[in-house]
């Protein structure tokens with residue numbers, strides 16, 4: 015009892031499925047190429063940092079998906095003639111394979127890949143900036159930089175997961191201020207060792223005053239093992255000089 019798929023149905027499936035498969039695979043390849051081309055023409059280090067931070071994992075994931083769905087479809091358009099039974103078996107098995115491979119890739123992108131990205135981001139963040147005059151700029155330390163940050167920036171830096179880096183051209187005094195969001199960056203989880211620990215909430219339990227330091231609690235949660243922890247941070251005393259500017 016072997017019933018063949020009628021020729022006109024199978025050949026239509028093979029032809030149009032083939033087109034769709036090639037379209038999907040090409041879209042996947044183009045997506046990843048356009049990501050890296052865009053990165054290549056982004057020269058400014060801070061812009062590169064933001065671009066990678068925001069797009070890389072997402073982009074790799076979507077291009078992988080497009081490609082692998084296309085490849086699965088392609089595989090299912092190559093057999094001629096075939097029976098309904100073999101068609102169904104092949105479609106089922108190849109879809110299962112695709113799902114398994116996708117889960118593995120997704121986990122790698124989510125839990126292993128961030129280590130690799132973090133390393134590149136660190137390098138981008140701390141490699142010397144060049145001023146418009148062509149001089150190598152110097153990154154100021156946390157203590158030195160306060161003079162260059164306005165009151166709002168300092169408050170943000172003290173209270174939330176925000177970091178400002180101040181670069182100075184020592185010859186001309188020109189500064190460049192870059193803002194980094196610590197909330198987006200994942201830290202290493204002490205339980206599972208993956209780079210998946212993120213700030214879920216921040217709470218000021220005691221605001222800083224002129225005479226006393228304040229306290230901020232960061233609530234952290236691991237995206238991999240779900241480990242929860244909290245960290246206490248001191249908020250620097252308010253600076254009377256900054257407050258009295260008119």
Ligand SMILES: [Zn+2]
Nearest residue numbers: 203206236239
């Ligand atoms: Zn963990």
